[in-house]
Every structure is written in structure tokens, then in C-alpha cells.
Amino acid sequence: MNAIDPRVHQALDGELSPEALSPELRRVVEWVVTTAAVLAAPLPLASLEPRVMALIRRPVPSRARRLLRWLATPRSITFRVRPVWSLALAAVVALLTLFPIGREGPDIGEHEGIAQFVGRFPEAQSVHVVGSFNDWRPGSIALEDVDQDGVWRATVVLPAGAYEYMFVVDGERWVPDHLAERLVADEFGRENSIVIVRPARR
């Protein structure tokens, strides 16, 4: 590891005068300054003012524009999903009602429904879903990859309502549900997915 001499860091942080450094160390300081100067070139872009002011005067949900771009752009992060397929699958995940319940399955209350969580994580060792339905407790709802095909699933009984959530992959990587059509800012610089659980009995 090429550690830079601490005095260089001090000089760059304004805690030491560069004049107090040897010529060799001063060159390192100059190199950082030069690198920053290269990056300081402005981006060759037209002013955003017309676009921003038009949006302010006639508000359009920015979420819509991002989602449209998401739908139009091939994805290759953890899986490849065509927008057409993602809409259908998201519809299944997000909008569920039930057949009348027979003896199979849990007893579903009048104001409860079912949420199905699906995600493709071929390299994962574990996948959990964490959200406002389980007080954001990592580890309490595990998805399963029964077929070992990289597609992880969980079906959960929840009170009817709207919830925010994310997947947690391998206990540490927080990922939004790429199949969910509904996204909302989490106020921490990221986005949560939203699931709406419909009552089972209607």
C-alpha cells in the first residue's frame, strides 16, 4: 500500500505549510493539487435553469421520470429483466388477492393479506426482506431459493396496508426490489420499494 507521508496530508488539510516540506513531498502535494485542478474543469452542459424552472412551475413527479428511464434501460446489475416482463411480475408481486382459503396455508385474518417477495440474486448466500412490516429488523423474514436457480422468494402474511422495504443480501448489502414498480425516497439518500398488501377476503 502506497501510504502518503502524513506531512503531505497535513499540508493538504491546511495544518502545515507546504514550505515546511522537502521538495519530494512538495511534489506530491502539487500532484494532488494538479489532479484536483484537472477535475475542476466545468462540465460542458447547458444551464439547467430553464428545465428546473419549468418543472417548478408545473410539478411533475421526478420519481416518474426515473422510473421511465429505469423501464427503458436494460438492466445488468444482478439480473436481466425486460421492462415488459418486469411490469407483469411487479403486478403479481404488488397487487395480490386470494382464492378463498381452504385447509392449506395459514389462517388469514379479515384485515390481512399476502405479500410475495421475489428477487434474482444468483450469487447470494442469503436474502432477507426488511421493512416497515417487521420494524426494519434484518433477519426476521428470509427468502428461499428452493430450486437453486438464483431466484429467491418469500410469501408473507401481513396486515393490509402499504409498506416500505428493501432486500438485504448476504446480511450486508441493502438493495431495492428491482421488480417493484413503486419507489420512494428513504431520506437517507436511497430509495425503498413499496408493497401494497390487499385484504384477502375481498
Added chain:
Amino acid sequence: MAVTGASDAEVVARVLGGDREAFGLVVRRYEAGLLRFAGRMLGSRDAAADAVAESFVRAYRHLASCREPARLRTWLYRIVANRCKSHLTRRPIADVSLDEAPPVADPADTEVELERAEQLALVQRALVRLSPEKREAFLLKHVEGLSYEEMASVTGERIPTLKMRVHRAREALLRVLEGHE
């Protein structure tokens, strides 16, 4: 009444008082730096334009929650930094497009301009190889010129954490760029 010479606090007060058009001054004042920051973070001009435009709209809608209008600049950087992180969550580093690559050489370009474009491409490629946290720290400190106190306000991180990130970013960039010499 002209607002062009007004302080940030005065402009914010005007906008909150109902003068929506005064927000255009905020955009004109800060878009260059914010676009540059977002562009270097995301490695894409288009993504940067979208991120910064959306950030401005968000800033306008939540302007009342800017607790220190005199430090509007820091507040705006925080919104853009968060939006960049959100973008990078959806599109990790490997997927970031590098449309900052030098354009096809035009015979009219001077040698100096070509060299500058190549330097920028080289440094941008090295920057993209840093983790988002280190990249952000280096850009805020050395390109956008924020103090560590301002950076703490932008990122919510403690100053010692930020210093360590900046130090490691310097070392990582040196390592990558030395490989090219």
C-alpha cells in the same frame, strides 16, 4: 426589484415569501459546481444533469426545511450527494458510463486542448475506481473546496471519518495514476 446581488438568505426569504421565480438565481449560482460534482461522482454528464435538476426541484419544494439559509450551498450539496448515492446504488461502479472520454480528435483542436482532455479522461477513470465514499470525500474537499465542517454537514459523517476518507482517496488515486506513468 433585482435580486442578482442578494445573499442566499435573502433569496431564500424571497422564494418562501412567494417569489417563485427568484429560485432561478439559486440555480444559476450553484449549478456549475453541483453539475461538476455530480458528473465526477457518476461518470456521466446526462446522469449528472438529471440528478442536479431533480435536486434543485426537491430543494425548491423543501426550501422551508433549510434551517440555515446562509449555508444554502452546503444544503444543496447534501441533496445532490444523496441523490448521487441513490443513483450509484441502482447502478454500481461497473455500470457507470464514461462519457467523459475525450471526443474524437478534431484537427482544429490544439495540442494543449487534446492533452487536457486526455488528462481529464485519465483522472476520471481513476476516480471512478474509488469507492463512492472516497470519491465523494475527495471531490468535496479538493474540487468543490468545502471545509471539513461543511463536508460533515453535507454527508452527516464525523470529521475524523471524512479526513480518513480523503487521505485514503489521495493514496488510492496516486496508486492508480502511478500505474499509468
Added chain:
Amino acid sequence: MRLWLGLALCAGPLAAQSARARLEGRVPGAAVPVVDSLVQRASGEGLPTEPLIQKALEGGAKQITAPRIVAAVEVSLGQLRDARDLLVHAGDEPPVTPGEVTTVAWALRRGLPDPVVERVLAALPRPPRASAMHAVADLAAHHFDPDSAADLIIAAIGQGLVRERLLDVSAAAAHELQRGHTHAEALALVRQELPNVPTSPKPTRSAVAKARRPAAPPPP
């Protein structure tokens, strides 16, 4: 109990008192008293407290620093106040119910402009309105113009569709987009189908059989 509360959203003092117990150990210590005081403040204003507690728990789970958690909870409180003000402006008699504040806060967070939210509130003078709001927001998320989206959902309400069936309306419009129609065409096609839009697909019996409840949280 209202169907769309999701989690218990009692804004009473009991819920507010239990905030600290739920936060401790889950949220950085420095944030707990500040978040607790924000929860108390919300409770005192008759606003729902659960969204604030959830936001803090979320921040703790995501290992966010205390100042940023506090900032996020403050933003959430601001959103709830905005929602309450919108409800009052739209004609709901104060004190507005916490459940409706949550519903409108959802609509605003999902990007619906104030006037569109007010139009939906006007079309549904009494709760529940959550499905209607989410249906309009779903359409907006598919880049339908929010006013046109509201037009469609309000038309569906006028044709007697209620609650979750309104989500079927927005799903139908999204489906038409998927089939290659323009936004205008999709809206027109679905409007023609009202009130007989298809119901959403149901899960298979085997999926239902596998359904389980989340593990109970450990005792405090």
C-alpha cells in the same frame, strides 16, 4: 380498525410512550432522546407517530449516523404536517384522523402534486382514500400526467369502484402501456372498460400454502 392503517397507527399517548422502548438498542443512543421528543411533539399535534418511529428504526437498521436519522425523522414530521394541512385545506374537519394523515403523506411522498391530492380528496369526501391515492400515484409512476391519472381514478369512483378495485384500474392502464399503447390511448381504453376492469391476478394455492408470518420480535 381501518384496513389501510397497516401497522397500528394510534396517535395516543400510549403509543408515544412506547417509542423510547422500541428505539433503544436499535437506534444510535444519541438519536433516541431527540427522536423521542419529535414523537411526543407529533403525538401532541394529533399526528401519527408510527411513521416517525419506523423512520428511526429504518435508519438504525441501515446503520445511519444519529444526526442523519434525526434529520430524516424531522423531514418525516414535516411531511405529516404538510399532509394534515392539505387535509384541512381540502375540507376535512379538524382534528383530522391520523390514518388519513398517513394516507395523504404517502401520496405526497410518492410525488403527487398538492392540487391532484386535493382533487382526489374532494372526490372521496370520507375515508378510506388510501387505495385511490396509491392508484393515482401508481399511474404517475408510469409517467401518466397526474391530472389525467386523477381523472381516471375519479371516473372509476364515479362508476362505483372502491378501495382495492381502484388499484386494478391503475394496473389495467399500466398493462395497456405494456402492450404498446400510448398514455392517452391507455387511459381511453381503460375508461371505456369501466367499471369492468380485470381484477388483479391471484397467487397460486401452493404460494398461499407457503405463506408465513414474520418472526415475532424479541421481547424488549
